[in-house]
Amino acid sequence: MAHDHDHKELLDKVRFELPTDELLCDLADLYKIFGDTTRIKIMYSLFEEEMCVCAIAELLGMTQSAISHQLKILKDANLVANRRDGKTIYYHLSDDHVRSIIAQGFEHLVEEQE
């Protein structure tokens, strides 16, 4: 068996503080979206300006299809939104959370390297 010693008190305390499984899963799902280089690059590309799909594809040197698939994931998570102008569809960040979440990650990386 793996454990013998007792920690029921500790477990009860921590269990009480732990959010619901559903919330923790949602949180993991959110970060899962940030955990892909292509999606990070797409989001970063939209930091300053809206861009159309083919511009993002050209910028990142990837196919239109690949970018489109990733944009769908970002859109389903409400991280980006789009508008149509004729044949072209322009994507932009849907709110400032993307910026602050990415900024927070950078901070950790920077302090890591010191």
Added chain:
Amino acid sequence: MAHDHDHKELLDKVRFELPTDELLCDLADLYKIFGDTTRIKIMYSLFEEEMCVCAIAELLGMTQSAISHQLKILKDANLVANRRDGKTIYYHLSDDHVRSIIAQGFEHLVEEQE
């Protein structure tokens, strides 16, 4: 062909603002670690107190081996650290970044549901 219209100026501008590939990959790798329910639960469990491996396993209802594998990933990323006390090894968060990164995610989720 996918694109016909011109956006060289935009691409040059955005390309200039984009961080290096290496940095963007590091960022994605960091978030990848947060993008797993088990690891999120482990980190959350360590919010208030240090815990030994078997306590975490019992808390989450998972095997000691599974938890140990995930703790290694967290430790390699400098997100948790440990200390030995006899046969037992206690893990704790290595700094406050974990807390603030998770808090940031929560904020996004909460505003999402409004």
Added chain:
DNA sequence: TTTTCATATGAATATGTACTCATATGTTCA
């Protein structure tokens, strides 16, 4: 030293997922 306990770890498997390819949808212009 041998046994027991706590944890770590390598290999195998099963599941998830990013990209490709082909094609569908929707818009504009001739």
Added chain:
DNA sequence: TGAACATATGAGTACATATTCATATGAAAA
């Protein structure tokens, strides 16, 4: 209406990875 363009999407494939199982490591107690 038909052709060209921009984007979306379903199926298939290749690769990554979380967990399990068996076993190794390392420390304390008998």
